[in-house]
Amino acid sequence: MSWDTALPVLVLLSSLVPGLVIFFLREEQSRVRTALNLAGAVVKIGLVGIMLWGVYHERHYETRLPLLPGLDLILRADALAMLLTTLSAGLWLVTTIFAVGYLEGSPHRSRFFGFFSLCVTATMGIALAHNLLTFFVFYELLTLTTYPLVIHRGTPQALRAGRTYLVYTLAGSAVLLLGIVWLHRVAGPFSFTQGGALSHLGPQSHGTLLVIFALLIAGVGVKAALVPLHGWLPVAMVAPAPVSALLHAVAVVKAGAFGVVRVVYEVFGIRFAADLGVTTPLALLAALTIVYGSLRAVVQDDLKRRLAYSTVSQVSYIALGVATPGSISSIGGIVHLVHQGIMKITLFFCAGNLAETLGIHRVSEMNGVGRRMPWTMVAFTVAALGMIGVPPMAGFISKWYLGVGAVEAGQGWIIAVLAASSALNAAYFLPILHTAWFKHPTGEWKEEHPRGRFEADWRLLLPSLVTAALVIATGLFASTVMSPLTWAKLIAAREYQP
C-alpha cells in the first residue's frame, strides 16, 4: 500500500483510533482523554494539510475496498472532498477544546468523546466518499454515532428528542438507499464524476431518473433540513452545545447539504439535471426553506432554537446555489458550505459559553451581557453580521455570488428571496445584538461560574474567537490562493466543463 492509497484511510484513522481508545478509558482519566483527542485532531489537520497540498498539485489519493460484487468502497480526495475535510478537520480541533471545557466535571465523558470522534470519522468518510455506496455507508454511520450525542444527557426530554431524530434520519436514509440501489440498477456501477455520470442514459429512462432524483434529494434532504423534512433539527437542540455546534456546522446538516451537491453535480450533472427539469423545483424548495426557517427564527426566544431555525434557513443557501444554473451561483453555493460552517459554529460556541458561564438560555435573558462578556459577544456579533451578509464577512461573499449568479441565470425571483432572507436575518440577529450591547443588565445573572483571568473559561472563549477571526479572514482574503472561495471557483469551473 503506497502513501497515496493510504492517506485517505489515515485521515479516517486519525479520529477513529482515538475514539475507540477513549471508550475504554476510565471516567477520571481526563488528561489522557484530552491528550488523545487533541493529538488526533492535530494529526488529522496535518494529514489533511498534506492532502490539500497534494490535491492542489494534481496528485490522486484514492483507497478502494471491494464491498459488494462490482461495487467498491472508494475514498478519494478530490477538490470538493477537500473543502469539507479541511473544514471538518479544522473545526474538530476547536470544537474539541470547547467540549473539554464545556463538559468539565460532567458524567460519561469517555462515552461522549468516543462517539464525538466517531462522528468526525463518519463526516470525513462522507467528504471523501467517491461513489454513492461509500457515501451511504458513512452517512448511516453518522446517524448512528450522533444519536448517542443527541441523547447524551439521558433526560426524558433528550430521549424524546433522540427518538424524533432517529425517526427522521432513518426514514430519510431508507429512502436514500432505495434511490441508490435503483439508480445502480438503471445506470450500473459508477463513481462521482465531474459534470455528471448519467448523461449517457437515453430518454427512455428519464422518467425513472426523475423519481430517483426525488428519492435521493429526499434522502439527503432530511439531514440538510429541507422543509418539510427539518422537524428534527430544532428538537435536537437538547444536546450539549458542542454537539449542536458540530451538528449544525460540520457534521449532520453539512453532510446533507454536501449530499445535495454531490447528487446534483457529480451524479446527475448540473446540465443533465437542468435538462431533466429538476433544478427549478429544487431551487424553489430551497427558497421556501430559506424564507420559512428565517420566519420561524424571528419568533424564537430560546437562543439555541433561534440558531437552529437560522441553520434551517442558511443551509439551504447551498442547495439554492447548487440548483441555480450557472457557475457563479454554484460558487456561491459551494463556498457557503464552508462559510456557513464557521459562522454557525461561532454562534453556537458563544451560545454554549453564555449558558455555561452565566446560565443564559434565552434572548430575553441577555440584557447587557455584552458588558459582562465582551469578547464572547464580539465573536457573536461578527458571526451574526456575517450571517446577515454584511461586508467584508464570509457571508457577504456567499450572498454576493448567489445574487450575481441569479442575475446571470436570469432568475430575478432569487434576488427577491435573498433580499427577504437577509432582511429576516437582520430581524432575528440585530435584536440580539441590541439586547446584549445596549440594554442594561436586569440584575444578578442566573449563575455565575468562577472565572479565571478571562470573562469565561478560556477553553470556552478561545474557540469562538478563532472561528470569528476566520469569518472575517475568509471574507477579507477571499481572493487569495488557498481561500475557500478560490477552491469553490476551481470546483465550479470543473463541474461546468463541457
Place this chain on the structure above:
Amino acid sequence: MNAAVLYTLMGVGLFSIGLHGFLAQPHLLRKVLALNIMGSGVFAVLMATAWRGPQLPPDPVPHALVLTGIVVAVSATAFALALLRRIHTATGRASLPEDTAA
C-alpha cells in the same frame, strides 16, 4: 387399483387420523400417540413402494428406511414421554396451558 395403491392410501389415511388426533386431543399422551400413528402411516406408504411385481423380490431400500424411521420414532417417543412426566410432576397437568384453557 393394485395392492400398492391400496396400501399407500391406507398409509395416508392413518397419517390423517393421526393428524386429526394430534390437533384435536388436548391430552399430551394422546398427542404423542397420535404422532406415532402418523409415523405408522408414513411407514405404510414406504412399505407399499417396496412392491415391485409378483415375481420380483421387494425393493430393500424402503425396509432400511422404515427400520431407521422406527428407531427415530422410538427415541422421539421416549423423549416426549419423559418430558411429559416432568411436566406432570411440575404442573400437575398433562396438557399444554392453552389447551387446558380451551
Place this chain on the structure above:
Amino acid sequence: MNAWIVWPVVVPLAAATLSVLAGQRMARVIIGSATVAIVGALAGLTLQVWQNGPQRHVIGGWEPPLGIQLYADGLSVVMLWMSTVVGALIGVYALGYFAHDSGTTGTAATGEHGDNSELFWPLWLFLWAALHALFLSADIFNLYVTLELLGLAGVALVNLAGGQLALVAGMRYLLASLLGSLAYFLGVAFLYATCGVLDVRMLSTRVSAHPAVWLAIAVMTLGLLLKTALFPLHFWLPPAHANAPAPVSALLSALVVKASFYLLLRLWFQVFSVVLPPVAGQVLGILGVLAILWGSVLALRQQRLKLLVAYSTVAQIGYLFVLFPLAGGTAWGAAAWSGGTFHALAHACAKAAMFMAAGTMMAALGHDHLHELAGMGQRLPLSMFAFALAGVSLMGLPPSGGFVAKWLLLDAALASGQWWWGAVLIVGGLLAAGYVFLVLRQAFAPLPADVRYRPVPRVMELAALSLALLAFLLGLMAIPPLTLLQIGAPFVGGLGTEALP
C-alpha cells in the same frame, strides 16, 4: 486426501460421546480440541470446494441408494462456517454463563430442578453434529434423520433451564418439531414412491408434475415452514427461545431455524424448481412479508427483553422468504439467492450476539424486564455495545452483514420489477430500528440507585461482543462468502454486473 467432508460431522459426534463419558473435568479439553479440529477440517473442505467445485463423498464405499453420500457445495460450506463460528463462540459464552450460574442458586437460569449445566456440553455437541450432518447430507432421507436429531437436541437444550415455563415451552417446541418432521417424512415416502431415488441430484432429473409429487411438495414445505417458524406457524418459537438458557436461545435462534430453511432452499431450487410455478414463490414471499410485519410489531410490544429478541427472530425469518419470489429470473436470481443466504449468515451472527448480550444483562439483574434496564450502558457497556452492533445488522445499516443482504435483495426486487418486495424490506428495517432502539435508549437513561446487580464473567461479554463485531463488519468481508455461495448454486454469474458500465 478427499475425506475432509466427514470430519465436521464425526468430530462433534465423537466429542459429544466422549464428554458424556469423561465427565465435567475433561469437558473443556474435549470441547476445545473438537473445535480446533472442526475448524481445521472445514478449512480443508473449503479449499477443496473453492478449487475443485462441489465435493461428493460416499461413506464406506457403499454407493447410493443403500449407502450414505455426503455432498458439499458453496452453500453448504458457508452454512458450515456459520454454525462453526457462531457455535464455537456460543460455547465460549456458555463457559462463563454456567460458571456464573452454578456459583449462585435460585437465579432465573436455574429452575427448581437444579443445576443441569453439565448436560449442556454433550447436547451442544450433538446439536452441532446434527447441524453439520444436515448441511452435508445429499439424500432426502438422511436429511430427515438429521432434522429429527436436531429437533431432539434442541428441545433437550431448552429444558435445561428447568422450571414450568421452559418445560411447557419445550413440549410445545417438541410437538411442533415432530409434526414438522413427520410431514417432511411423508413427503420423502411419496417422492421415493414416484421417483424411486432419494439422492437430491438424481431426484431433480426425475420429478414431474405428478399428483404424488405435488402432495410431497405440499407436505414437505409445510413441515419445514413449521420448523422454520414462518408466520403463521411461528407460535412455538417465542416461548421456547425466550425461556431457554441464554446460550441455548442463541443456538436455536441463530442456527437451528436456519437448518430447515436451508433444506427448503435445497428442495425448492434444486429438486422442485422444474415443476414449481412462480406463484408458489409468491405465496412464500407473502408469508415472509407478514412475518416481518407481525414479528416486528409484536417485538415492539414486548415487556421482556428476551421475548423482544425472540419476536425479532420471527420477523427476521420473514426476510429469508422474500428470496423465494425474487429468485425466479436468471438476471436477478443470483442477487436474490446470495442476498437471502447472506441474510441467514448475518442474522446468525447478530441474533446469537443479541441473545448472548441479553443473557448477560439478565444474569446481572436476575430478570429481563425492559423498563428496568435503565443505565445498563454504564453497568455492562460491552454487552450494550454488542447489542447495539448486532442491532445495526438487524436494521440492515452499513457496513453490517444485514446491509449487504438487504442491498442484494433490494437490487433483485427492483431488477425483477417487483419493487413492492423492496418496500417491505425497507419498512422492516425501520421497524427493526424501532425495537432495537427501544432497548438502546435504556442504556442512556440514568442508573437507578437501588438496583441490585451481580458481576458477570467477562468472557460472556467478550464472546457476545466478538460475534456482534463480526455481524457489524461482515459487510466489509462479503466478497469471499458471496463468491463461495456461487459454487454449485442454481443461479450463477451476473451478480451486480449486468447493467452497463
